[in-house]
Every structure is written in C-alpha cells, then in structure tokens.
Amino acid sequence: VTGPSVLTPLLRSIRVDDRLRDILASEGVIIDPFGALLTLFLLEIVLAETLNVAGPTWWVIERLLIGLAVGAGGAFLVWLLSRTVKRLGGREMALFVIGAAVAAFAVAESLAHESGLVAMVLMAIAIGNLRLPQRERVDDLQESVTVWLIASVYVLLAAGISIDDLTGLWPEGLIVVAILALVGRPLLIMLASIRSGLNWREQAFLSAVAPRGVVAASLAGVVAVEASSLAGSDASRLVAMVFVVILLTIGIQSAYAGTLARLLRVQPMTTVIAGAGEVGRRVATLIAGSGEPVLVVETDEDAVMQAREEGLEVLIGDISDTAVLEKIRLNEAKALLLATPDDARNLLAAQLARSKFNCESVFVRVNDVANIEAFQKLGVVPVSQSEAVASELARMVAGPMFQDVLAQVAEDVTVARVVVTSAAAQREIQAIPELRGTLVVLVTRGSDSVIPNGRTELRLGDIVTIFGSLQDLAIARGGLSVVPDPEPIIS
Known part of the structure; x- marks a missing residue:
C-alpha cells in the first residue's frame, strides 16, 4: 500500500497539478485503513481452522463502525474546542489535536483491536476540513511530531531485521521490487484510469510514483508474528522483503519524482499573490476562475479566513521572509503579484524575488505614487491604483x-x-x-x-x-x- 506518511512530505517537496496531488493523497489516506483491514481479514480466514467467511466479515464491519464513530467523536471535540475557546494559540491547538488523535486511537483500540487506524483516518479527514485558528502553525507542529513518530516506528520495526535476512534476499528482492514498480503499479494505474480522463503523462507519473509507507511495514510485522505462531517457522524473510520494497521505493522514487514531473510537464506554474485584501482576493478569484493555480500569501488571520471562505488557497506568512519564499518555491512560480498595503514590504519582496529567486514576472501594487520609480529600477512592473483609477475616470470624462x-x-x-x-x-x-x-x-x-x-x-x-x-x-x-x-x- 502507498502511505500518506511518505506521500505527504513528498508532495510538499515537489509541485504537481491539483488533480494528481489529490489522487496521490487520497490514495494513500484511503488505502491505508482499508488495505490494513483487508489484509487482516484474509489473515483471519487463513488462520481459521475451518473456512468461515461470515466471522471475518463481521470482524471487519465491527471495526469499521467503531472506528467511524470514535473518529467522528474526536473530530467533534476538536471542532467544539476551536469554537468555544477563544485566543487559543497555534501550539496549544496543535497539542490538543495530537492529544485528541491519540485518545481516539486508544479508545477505538480498547473497544475493538485494529479499529484505531480507521478512527485516526476519519478524524484526520474531518479535521482537515475544519477552520482551525492558526492553521499553518498547527500543521507545522503536527508535521514535526509526525516525522519523529514515523521515524521511531521504522527504527523499532527494523530492529528485528538482521543483516543476514537482507543479504539473503539478493537478487530476489530486487526482482520483486522491479516487478511491483515496473509491472504491477503501471498495470493497476492503467486499469483504474479507464474512462477517468487522465492523459498518458498523468498516468505515467502515477505509475512511477508509489512509495510504500509505515503501515505496510507494520502489517508485515503482524503477519510475520501470526504466520510464525501458526507454522512454527521463522517469517523474518517476509518482514525483510517488505522493508526492501519500502526502502527502495522511497529512496529511488523520491529522488526522481521532481525531475519526472518536469519532464512529463505535470508541474503547473502557480501565480503567487501577496496580500488578501480586496485587490488581492479579486485578482486571485479571477485567475482561479480561469483554471490557473493561484496561491495567496497573507499575514493577517482575519483576511486569511475570508480568502479561504471564498475558496482560495492561502498560506499564512510574510512575503518578505526568505523562508516563506522558499516554502512556496517562488523560483518555480509563473508570476508574483505584490498587493500588500505596505510599499516597504513590497519593495523588499520584489528585491528578493528578482535577485535570489530569479522570478521574471513580478507585478507590484504601489500604494504611494512617489515609490513608483524605486520599483521601476528593480525591473518589476509597478501599478498605482490611484493613478489607474484617476486616468480611467479622466478618460471617461473627456x-x-x-x-x-x-x-x-x-x-x-x-x-x-x-x-x-x-x-x-x-x-x-x-x-x-x-x-x-x-x-x-x-x-x-x-x-x-x-x-x-x-x-x-x-x-x-x-x-x-x-x-x-x-x-x-x-x-x-x-x-x-x-x-x-x-x-x-x-x-
């Protein structure tokens, strides 16, 4: 199974069009819980003394229902806190979300073993669609915690694998990985893409990018333990094989994913707009309405919330901060429009965009006509709103x-x-x-x-x-x- 634990940071580091991003992200989120339940369902059938499908089927249904109920309850508590507790800081909200997720997992597992993953996935989907205060800070802290937790899981699971187990897979391990990556994945994408509207470039990218995640490793450990207890043999080769698949798919595919996206031309050029005021939101809405990707950068949280209510993608940050410009990958942007009410901030951002990020198309809304010359010297396109309005009215009058x-x-x-x-x-x-x-x-x-x-x-x-x-x-x-x-x- 592809895993969001790997796909999420990968999609943050490369730029692909929204449809491919949604497909990959949804695939990882949906396949993880259902793939895990399907694996355990088949394992229950194999371990049963007699062939009995009804028992394992009810086992799966029970865990789905419990996971859905507990996950919905956890998401409701997060929503209730965000509405009732005002002035809640980003760190406090992030800690509460993480605590609520851990609690939901524990409650679901106490009610029915293996239902915790379903609860976590549903809760994550619900929270992802909530309007939380200081959302970016919550996401940043959660991402940091997630990286540490996932790394810990990999370390713990890998501790049970010996070097002899890994070397014993040569060359069969590479052959299995090659079959999965070069035959299995493309065949699945081809079948799943029938009447989907995906072109050959998009299908090729989806076929070539499918890193396996931590859930696959965890399931391998569970299956190995159960198989060992049943057959009385060492199933460590199975765990080692899964780890080889994970390591090679993550290492190789993460290395070429960005280059492949550029070669296949599935990497869109985004227009970045700084400022979510009336002008910034209006321009962003017009660009988004034409089907072009657009990202709004704003520091004021009220303006951010209003822009998001209008369906715009918004990042909280200072456009004159180099770290923010690196995060939005300005060097890959189609154009930059600086529409903040602060000419000093616009000037600094324009200098960084031209000198450090080589952004060729930079447009600036000039608030004080006296600053037009300073922007012109940078080689950017200044637009004075007062001058434009005055000229238009004068033209209309005359x-x-x-x-x-x-x-x-x-x-x-x-x-x-x-x-x-x-x-x-x-x-x-x-x-x-x-x-x-x-x-x-x-x-x-x-x-x-x-x-x-x-x-x-x-x-x-x-x-x-x-x-x-x-x-x-x-x-x-x-x-x-x-x-x-x-x-x-x-x-």
Missing part, C-alpha cells in the same frame, strides 16, 4: 463614451460621492433598487479602491462614486446614506 452616456441620460447629469451609512445598503449593488438609473464607477474602502460590478457588496463606510441625474442621485442617497444629498464633484 472621452466620447462618457459624453454619449451623459447625453442619453439627461442634461443635469453629474458625478457625486456618497458615504454608505445605511445598514440596509450592505448588499450587492445589483440588489439595491435605489441605484437604478445611476452608474457606480468606483467604491473606495479605506486605502483600497475597487472598480465595481453588479455583484460587488457594499459595506458601511464605503465611499461610492456614482453618476446620474440629480433626481436619481437623490434617490441613491436615500438608499445608501442617512446624510444630506451628495455633493456633486463634477457637473
């Missing part, structure tokens, strides 16, 4: 399109600004009937300015720039604000 619109509406058309102070106006522009007959050209929210569309949602404090007749503007004011009629800024 251009024939604007004049045509004014002529078609009325002679008393003017442009005005309204501050949103009415709670009833906190909805999408297209859902506000008082704005009919007007054109909303700009929404200013704090230091951000947005060119709106019908689905743009207004908030209290927004400054809305609209144009229309004086009568229509008065109606618009009644729907948006409780202050006097808007003062025209252009007439």
